[in-house]
Amino acid sequence: MKKKNFILFYTLFLVILIISFVSAEIITISSNIVNPGDNITLTIRPTKSGFYNIIYVHKNTSVVDLINVPCTTICTRRQTLTYNIPSNFVGGYYFATFDYAINNYELDFFNVIESGGANQGALTLDYIGNVIFGTNGIINPEQGKNANINISVSLKDKKCNTYNVNAYLCNSSLLTSCTLDNYTLNIPLSFESKSGTVCKFSYRGEDFFPFYQSASDWQIFVRTGILEDRDNFVYTSLSALNYTSFINFGRLNTQQWNIGIPSSGIDLLNFGNIPLSIEWSSERFSCITENCTDFFLVYNKTINESYFQVDDDNLFMEGSIVGDNETETGLNPIFITNATLEFFPENLSVCINKNCNNNIGERVKTFYNLKIPNIQRGVYEGEIKISLY
Amino acid sequence: MKKRGYLDSKGLSQVVSTVLIILISIMAVGMLTVFVFNVIKQQNIEEAQTALNCITDVDVKILGACYTGNLLKINVKNERGIVLGDFFLIDVFYFDREKETIPTPYYTTVNAYESRELIVPYLSPIEKIKVIPRVESTAFLCYDNAPEYSNIKEC
Numbered sequence: 284m285k286k287k288n289f290i291l292f293y294t295l296f297l298v299i300l301i302i303s304f305v306s307a308e309i310i311t312i313s314s315n316i317v318n319p320g321d322n323i324t325l326t327i328r329p330t331k332s333g334f335y336n337i338i339y340v341h342k343n344t345s346v347v348d349l350i351n352v353p354c355t356t357i358c359t360r361r362q363t364l365t366y367n368i369p370s371n372f373v374g375g376y377y378f379a380t381f382d383y384a385i386n387n388y389e390l391d392f393f394n395v396i397e398s399g400g401a402n403q404g405a406l407t408l409d410y411i412g413n414v415i416f417g418t419n420g421i422i423n424p425e426q427g428k429n430a431n432i433n434i435s436v437s438l439k440d441k442k443c444n445t446y447n448v449n450a451y452l453c454n455s456s457l458l459t460s461c462t463l464d465n466y467t468l469n470i471p472l473s474f475e476s477k478s479g480t481v482c483k484f485s486y487r488g489e490d491f492f493p494f495y496q497s498a499s500d501w502q503i504f505v506r507t508g509i510l511e512d513r514d515n516f517v518y519t520s521l522s523a524l525n526y527t528s529f530i531n532f533g534r535l536n537t538q539q540w541n542i543g544i545p546s547s548g549i550d551l552l553n554f555g556n557i558p559l560s561i562e563w564s565s566e567r568f569s570c571i572t573e574n575c576t577d578f579f580l581v582y583n584k585t586i587n588e589s590y591f592q593v594d595d596d597n598l599f600m601e602g603s604i605v606g607d608n609e610t611e612t613g614l615n616p617i618f619i620t621n622a623t624l625e626f627f628p629e630n631l632s633v634c635i636n637k638n639c640n641n642n643i644g645e646r647v648k649t650f651y652n653l654k655i656p657n658i659q660r661g662v663y664e665g666e667i668k669i670s671l672y
Numbered sequence: 673m674k675k676r677g678y679l680d681s682k683g684l685s686q687v688v689s690t691v692l693i694i695l696i697s698i699m700a701v702g703m704l705t706v707f708v709f710n711v712i713k714q715q716n717i718e719e720a721q722t723a724l725n726c727i728t729d730v731d732v733k734i735l736g737a738c739y740t741g742n743l744l745k746i747n748v749k750n751e752r753g754i755v756l757g758d759f760f761l762i763d764v765f766y767f768d769r770e771k772e773t774i775p776t777p778y779y780t781t782v783n784a785y786e787s788r789e790l791i792v793p794y795l796s797p798i799e800k801i802k803v804i805p806r807v808e809s810t811a812f813l814c815y816d817n818a819p820e821y822s823n824i825k826e827c
Contacts, residue, residue, distance in 0.1 A: 335774070335775055337777075337793075339777050339778055341778060341779065344779045345779075346777050346778075346779075356772050356774065356795070357772070379777070379778035379779075381759075381775040381778075383773070386761070386813055388758070388759060388775070388778045390778070
């Protein structure tokens with residue numbers, strides 16, 4: 284009997300002690316993980332000193348909402364309030380209630396997770412990179428189109444197939460922080476498969492990362508409900524040109540300049556994400572007609588005379604080529620030889636849309652001027668080497 | 673004669689009782705220790721530190737105050753190199769009612785040597801106000817360094 288009394292004494296002592304500690308906090312909230320549109324019930328048990336009748340709802344340092352408690356300035360009675368989570372809330376929030384007993388704010392945190400978000404389990408970002416020949420953490424641009432990328436995520440939970448998973452990508456050169464309120468791309472991930480308690484979610488497609496987008500460091504975080512995983516990746520640079528691989532000059536006359544061929548010109552486009560200087564070189568055209576062995580050099584070193592030129596217009600005056608303002612428009616032409624290093628154009632701009640049609644120097648029309656020496660009649664073929672710098 | 677075994681209910685309850693008493697005692701002692709330490713810490717060290725910090729680091733001036741609609745706007749300036757906040761307490765002395773102490777919203781801070789407008793509800797005509805500053809991230813409310821301002825008119 285004595286022992287029972289002893290236990291009773293200790294239990295009462297403990298209960299009183301616990302109550303005294305617990306009562307240091309005046310608010311209890313019904314749930315600290317909620318969805319937008321849900322209700323949170325706040326039960327406030329103030330001391331005699333009371334609490335301030337405005338409860339602030341904060342996200343980080345900002346007040347995003349407030350609750351007016353129906354009492355005058357200082358509320359001393361127990362209150363039960365219902366707070367409806369606004370539909371645009373997502374992430375971490377807290378109620379700030381001023382407690383006059385301690386002359387300080389009590390902060391009660393809650394997490395708003397999107398509908399379909401997980402509230403338990405583990406989320407892992409497995410891969411971000413190109414689909415073909417990809418390396419995790421690196422996205423290489425693909426010339427003239429959007430990169431074909433793969434984002435792959437594992438979610439471990441019994442009900443993993445019922446959750447929604449999103450990827451948020453942030454361009455570090457534009458954003459200092461990468462958060463739900465501050466991101467560059469939001470990519471919903473599709474459920475792929477379930478094996479035991481592990482589900483795979485992924486995105487595969489060519490909807491993002493166009494070829495003209497600048498190289499930079501990026502961050503990615505994948506998220507579902509309260510689960511998150513983060514990593515960095517790199518979008519690399521690409522030097523690429525769009526140009527024909529075959530040019531038909533048609534029928535040409537010998538011993539005179541053949542000007543502005545082909546007549547429609549050939550477009551030269553920057554298909555990468557860095558400005559380009561383009562160097563042209565060629566050595567000779569050789570006859571490929573049967574029994575014809577003739578050839579001609581595009582540059583006669585002995586007499587220092589050139590016969591092959593690329594320009595962005597079809598204007599030409601023999602004897603006065605580069606720098607002749609009266610006859611030249613646009614870019615100055617250059618002679619194509621295998622002897623000198625000249626750029627045409629010197630700075631081919633990066634496109635700002637996929638059509639490269641913004642007239643910002645990303646597209647240059649090319650015409651050729653050719654002077655054929657006295658050579659054997661036939662079909663001639665030669666190589667033009669284009670180098671990018 | 674009745675033989676008492678290991679699983680005898682009376683014997684078992686004695687063991688449980690003893691274990692419970694020991695556990696409860698340990699917990700009670702632990703909590704009491706924490707409680708006592710907190711009391712000592714708060715009442716002695718922090719109070720002394722508060723007073724010292726307030727005297728040496730806190731100097732707030734009220735540059736002006738006015739009301740518009742149901743809002744009271746108070747323009748304060750932090751004259752020292754310490755950040756003030758996370759909130760201020762405003763003692764509001766009314767003509768027609770008792771004094772009230774109103775806190776500014778949480779995370780109201782005034783950086784070193786900066787001015788900032790504090791906003792609290794305006795309820796009825798005010799005789800004077802007193803702005804009680806707080807040293808950021810501490811529990812120091814500087815009641816002795818609280819400037820007063822009267823002649824509060826419509827903005």
